[in-house]
Amino acid sequence: xxxxxxxxxxxxxxxxxxxxxxxxxxxxxxxxxxxxxxxxxxxxxxxxxxxxxxxxxxxxxxxxxxxxxxxxxxxxxxxxxxxxxxxxxxxxxxxxxxxxxxxxxxxxxxxxxxxxxxxxxxxxxxxxxxxxxxxxxxxxxxxxxxxxxxxxxxxxxxxxxxxxxxxxxxxxxxxxxxxxxxxxxxxxxxxxxxxxxxxxxxxxxxxxxxxxxxxxxxxxxxxxxxxxxxxxxxxxxxxxxxxxxxxxxxxxxxxxxxxxxxxxxxxxxxxxxxxxxxxxxxxxxxxxxxxxxxxxxxxxxxxxxxxxxxxxxxxxxxxxxxxxxxxxxxxxxxxxxxxxxxxxxxxxxxxxxxxxxxxxxxxxxxxxxxx
Numbered sequence: 001x002x003x004x005x006x007x008x009x010x011x012x013x014x015x016x017x018x019x020x021x022x023x024x025x026x027x028x029x030x031x032x033x034x035x036x037x038x039x040x041x042x043x044x045x046x047x048x049x050x051x052x053x054x055x056x057x058x059x060x061x062x063x064x065x066x067x068x069x070x071x072x073x074x075x076x077x078x079x080x081x082x083x084x085x086x087x088x089x090x091x092x093x094x095x096x097x098x099x100x101x102x103x104x105x106x107x108x109x110x111x112x113x114x115x116x117x118x119x120x121x122x123x124x125x126x127x128x129x130x131x132x133x134x135x136x137x138x139x140x141x142x143x144x145x146x147x148x149x150x151x152x153x154x155x156x157x158x159x160x161x162x163x164x165x166x167x168x169x170x171x172x173x174x175x176x177x178x179x180x181x182x183x184x185x186x187x188x189x190x191x192x193x194x195x196x197x198x199x200x201x202x203x204x205x206x207x208x209x210x211x212x213x214x215x216x217x218x219x220x221x222x223x224x225x226x227x228x229x230x231x232x233x234x235x236x237x238x239x240x241x242x243x244x245x246x247x248x249x250x251x252x253x254x255x256x257x258x259x260x261x262x263x264x265x266x267x268x269x270x271x272x273x274x275x276x277x278x279x280x281x282x283x284x285x286x287x288x289x290x291x292x293x294x295x296x297x298x299x300x301x302x303x304x305x306x307x308x309x310x311x312x313x314x315x316x317x318x319x320x321x322x323x324x325x326x327x328x329x330x331x332x333x334x335x336x337x338x339x340x341x342x343x344x345x346x347x348x349x350x351x352x353x354x355x356x357x358x359x360x361x362x363x364x365x366x367x368x369x370x371x
């Protein structure tokens with residue numbers, strides 16, 4: 001559609017004029033099945049929603065203020081909204097918008113500078129009961145009031161990003177998980193008070209569908225919490241424990257035994273991790289490897305670990321890490337594919353992935369053929 005390709009760069013009036021030119025007859029009026037369109041307000045709801053799907057979020061907000069008909073139409077059809085471009089007045093804008101946009105399923109309110117306050121999140125909880133995905137990262141002004149409100153107003157949340165929200169408590173997070181039991185993706189990076197063993201026990205108890213959890217730099221996380229996760233969230237696939245200084249091998253062993261679908265694990269700066277953890281992960285690959293019959297039937301496409309960060313884990317030795325690398329072919333140390341990250345571990349420079357061995361074999365084979 002000619003008009004649609006240029007909507008993002010033009011204002012509404014110019015867009016409308018182009019629309020009239022594309023569909024107009026000899027009298028200069030656009031004729032459609034529903035009648036003659038002479039003004040913006042005459043556009044059918046279906047066409048309006050189609051146009052709105054082609055413009056950015058700023059234009060959608062402008063369009064929702066044109067008239068009550070447009071406001072209602074956009075409010076009923078809009079399911080995704082991002083305000084990351086807004087540098088100021090985000091709180092007031094959210095307060096004015098959410099009563100109109102009650103069908104939102106995804107709302108991104110990530111900020112560079114803290115703008116959101118509890119009353120905005122309480123408004124979201126009051127009006128947006130269908131919300132599935134909410135990003136509140138770097139909302140430093142928010143308090144436990146926001147989590148209590150979300151627990152009651154948005155119980156169907158499956159993805160929540162509250163990274164950097166350092167004022168939340170573990171009590172409030174526990175309360176949230178009691179009601180938002182469908183959470184699958186949760187980002188708690190930097191939530192130093194909220195992410196504790198108590199909170200992780202609640203997640204393991206209530207959120208059994210959890211698939212991705214970021215606990216980066218949450219120094220109150222210990223073995224008790226991680227072991228609860230491993231026991232209660234068997235479908236966990238991505239876990240970031242970077243900077244969780246209190247965890248030991250017991251955490252990794254519990255994950256190896258309880259989370260067979262784990263594909264990404266971050267252990268950066270976890271100084272207490274030793275070879276025992278690496279061997280446990282390697283053995284879990286053998287135990288969880290699908291049978292030949294299952295592989296042929298396509299019932300399992302799990303490749304095991306694809307990403308592992310053990311940078312600064314200086315207690316690890318080459319034999320243990322090499323055993324792990326050999327067990328998981330998707331872990332790479334070769335240039336451009338670094339999925340096994342070992343920076344800061346000078347003793348591990350001899351560890352190589354399968355690619356290195358293959359590269360070594362190829363020249364040998366060619367040399368043999370040349371003779």
